[in-house]
Amino acid sequence: ARVEQDLRTALDNDELIVHYQPIVAAADGTLRSMEALVRWEHPTRGLVSPGVFVPVAEDCGLILEIGRHVLDTACRQLAAWRAAGQVADHVGVTVNVSARQLEQPGLVDEVAAALAASGLDRTPSRLGLELTESMLMHSPEAALDRLCELRALGVRLLLDDFGTGASSLARLRRLPVDTLKIDRAFITGLGGEDRDDDAFVAAITSLAGALGLDTVAEGVETEIQLARLQQLGATRIQGFLFSRPVPANEFVRDWGLAA
Numbered sequence: 001a002r003v004e005q006d007l008r009t010a011l012d013n014d015e016l017i018v019h020y021q022p023i024v025a026a027a028d029g030t031l032r033s034m035e036a037l038v039r040w041e042h043p044t045r046g047l048v049s050p051g052v053f054v055p056v057a058e059d060c061g062l063i064l065e066i067g068r069h070v071l072d073t074a075c076r077q078l079a080a081w082r083a084a085g086q087v088a089d090h091v092g093v094t095v096n097v098s099a100r101q102l103e104q105p106g107l108v109d110e111v112a113a114a115l116a117a118s119g120l121d122r123t124p125s126r127l128g129l130e131l132t133e134s135m136l137m138h139s140p141e142a143a144l145d146r147l148c149e150l151r152a153l154g155v156r157l158l159l160d161d162f163g164t165g166a167s168s169l170a171r172l173r174r175l176p177v178d179t180l181k182i183d184r185a186f187i188t189g190l191g192g193e194d195r196d197d198d199a200f201v202a203a204i205t206s207l208a209g210a211l212g213l214d215t216v217a218e219g220v221e222t223e224i225q226l227a228r229l230q231q232l233g234a235t236r237i238q239g240f241l242f243s244r245p246v247p248a249n250e251f252v253r254d255w256g257l258a259a
């Protein structure tokens with residue numbers, strides 16, 4: 001209850017800020033999009049990780065407000081960078097959506113509102129929503145309807161942490177997703193002694209290719225992993241090798257076109 005009260009205050013005091021991590025083309029390392037990741041700038045405890053407070057926010061329902069805040073902030077930030085000539089028109093932004101948000105019928109209107117308020121409604125495919133397989137298990141039919149409504153707005157849908165959940169190929173075929181984000185658990189061992197990870201990633205990229213989906217490899221930290229992912233046909237790369245998630249000003253300094 002203490003953390004819940006503090007979170008409420010954090011929202012009111014604008015202590016919840018958004019960091020951005022680049023997602024680049026596997027072929028040439030150019031910027032394709034960035035993932036928006038929330039952080040809590042606590043007045044005394046410093047930067048608090050979402051791993052700590054997002055679960056609390058999900059339990060108490062504050063995740064709905066936090067989610068809306070991150071969505072709005074990310075859309076406005078991308079629009080501002082575009083207007084300033086800092087990012088190319090094809091660059092997008094992705095936002096994590098929690099199960100509680102997806103359960104809300106109002107989510108579709110909120111996404112539409114965020115697009116309209118930022119002006120991204122003219123190019124809605126620049127917004128991507130990251131969902132996990134596990135959150136689709138709950139009530140698959142309701143979730144599927146919601147995903148179709150979101151897709152009808154023109155936004156992209158990404159399956160986050162792919163490979164760790166229990167979704168069947170049959171279900172994957174029915175999901176209106178654009179991109180599989182390969183969980184970093186499968187990236188860590190790439191190019192190493194154990195070839196299991198290579199085989200697993202190869203299977204995902206060939207499946208994605210057959211279904212016409214993009215693949216983002218998450219948690220890429222070494223040149224060896226990058227080279228292997230290029231061979232295996234991953235289309236996008238995200239990880240500390242290129243950048244950690246950074247504040248907006250650092251992001252534009254390091255990745256902006258007019259920098």
Ligand code: G
Nearest residue numbers: 036037038049050051054070096097098245
């Ligand atoms: O950035 P970091 O690795 O600390 O994130 C930890 C977890 O918090 C990740 O699973 C990430 O998806 C989640 N997360 C980060 N930002 C958000 C957000 O805005 N909304 C939700 N629901 N989860 C987020």
Ligand code: G
Nearest residue numbers: 037096160161219220221238239240241245
């Ligand atoms: O669950 P989700 O995929 O949204 O979580 C994204 C999280 O992964 C972010 O919090 C980010 O800090 C973390 N992350 C991003 N790149 C790397 C990486 O190269 N290595 C590690 N260990 N974590 C990463």
Ligand code: MN
Nearest residue numbers: 035096130160
């Ligand atoms: Mn994510």
Ligand code: NA
Nearest residue numbers: 160161181218
């Ligand atoms: Na992930």
